[in-house]
Amino acid sequence: MSGAALRVLRAGALTTVQDLGRPGYAHLGVPRSGALDAGAHALANRLLGNRPDAAALETTLDGVGLRALAPLTVAVTGAPCAVRVSGRAVAWGAPVRLRAGAELEVGRAESGVRAYVAVRGGLCVPPVLGSRSTDLLSGLGPPVLSAGTVLPVGPAGPDPVRGVDVPALPGMQGELVLPLRPGPRADWFEPASIAALWRARFRVSPASNRIGLRTEAGARLIRARGGELPSEGMVLGAVQVPPDGLPVVFLADHPVTGGYPVVGVVPAGPALDAAAQARPGVPVRFVRAR
Numbered sequence: 001m002s003g004a005a006l007r008v009l010r011a012g013a014l015t016t017v018q019d020l021g022r023p024g025y026a027h028l029g030v031p032r033s034g035a036l037d038a039g040a041h042a043l044a045n046r047l048l049g050n051r052p053d054a055a056a057l058e059t060t061l062d063g064v065g066l067r068a069l070a071p072l073t074v075a076v077t078g079a080p081c082a083v084r085v086s087g088r089a090v091a092w093g094a095p096v097r098l099r100a101g102a103e104l105e106v107g108r109a110e111s112g113v114r115a116y117v118a119v120r121g122g123l124c125v126p127p128v129l130g131s132r133s134t135d136l137l138s139g140l141g142p143p144v145l146s147a148g149t150v151l152p153v154g155p156a157g158p159d160p161v162r163g164v165d166v167p168a169l170p171g172m173q174g175e176l177v178l179p180l181r182p183g184p185r186a187d188w189f190e191p192a193s194i195a196a197l198w199r200a201r202f203r204v205s206p207a208s209n210r211i212g213l214r215t216e217a218g219a220r221l222i223r224a225r226g227g228e229l230p231s232e233g234m235v236l237g238a239v240q241v242p243p244d245g246l247p248v249v250f251l252a253d254h255p256v257t258g259g260y261p262v263v264g265v266v267p268a269g270p271a272l273d274a275a276a277q278a279r280p281g282v283p284v285r286f287v288r289a290r
Helices: 038-048 191-197 270-276
Strands: 004-010 016-018 056-058 064-068 072-078 081-085 088-090 096-098 103-109 115-119 150-153 176-182 202-204 212-216 238-240 248-250 262-265 283-288
Touching (some): 004 103, 038 056, 038 270, 081 096
Parallel strands (some): 176 283
Antiparallel strands (some): 004 064, 004 150, 016 056, 056 115, 064 103, 072 096, 072 115, 081 103, 176 262, 202 212, 238 262
């Protein structure tokens, strides 16, 4: 480690350390976890010349407050928000230099849900199974941030700090459109329900979290058969339908197995990044994936 660090002054509603997660352990019952908005996480690291797998902070709705314990360079991406250094407004979506003792305040999300705070060199909390990600379902990784936590920062790599090399990621739009590949258990539902799924309008439920985006107020899917489905493996983006008939889109901290039928899968990529930024009440609809 470099000896540099950040101290948490204000932890926010839910701030965790996230990197690319710990894939490859599903057979041991360990979810992948990792940054929910992978594109925003990647952009923050790219701006700072970090490796793609460098750990950063993921905030939820109301940001975080930090103090630099050494000179550092940071970048904030994801949900647009006000960013201040010791009370002075600075750029969002661009590298920002902090002097030792400077206080970084990442404000409330103006749209979307999750912001990403990366630091040049990456956060060097102890890895678990090769990842520094906090997994809320299994409890692996560092604990959810609290005031007073000190986060060590690693040494800077050889790549330079960059300017804004791509357009800053937009906030959540007025509707979340999720491409869906039907199966493997679409045959567990009435054909009329599957046909209605493409016309249905759901809303993001306040019960959504890092485990899954829950829906409400849409056309409920009706089963074509009774009984229970034996527990089977789940993947990122799987759309499981519990007994209430309202789809749940599995996100990064999803369980590795489940017993409710999966009507389809949302492919990993921009659509799931958008799901990570969807606020409660945002309309949701599913379209056939091409």
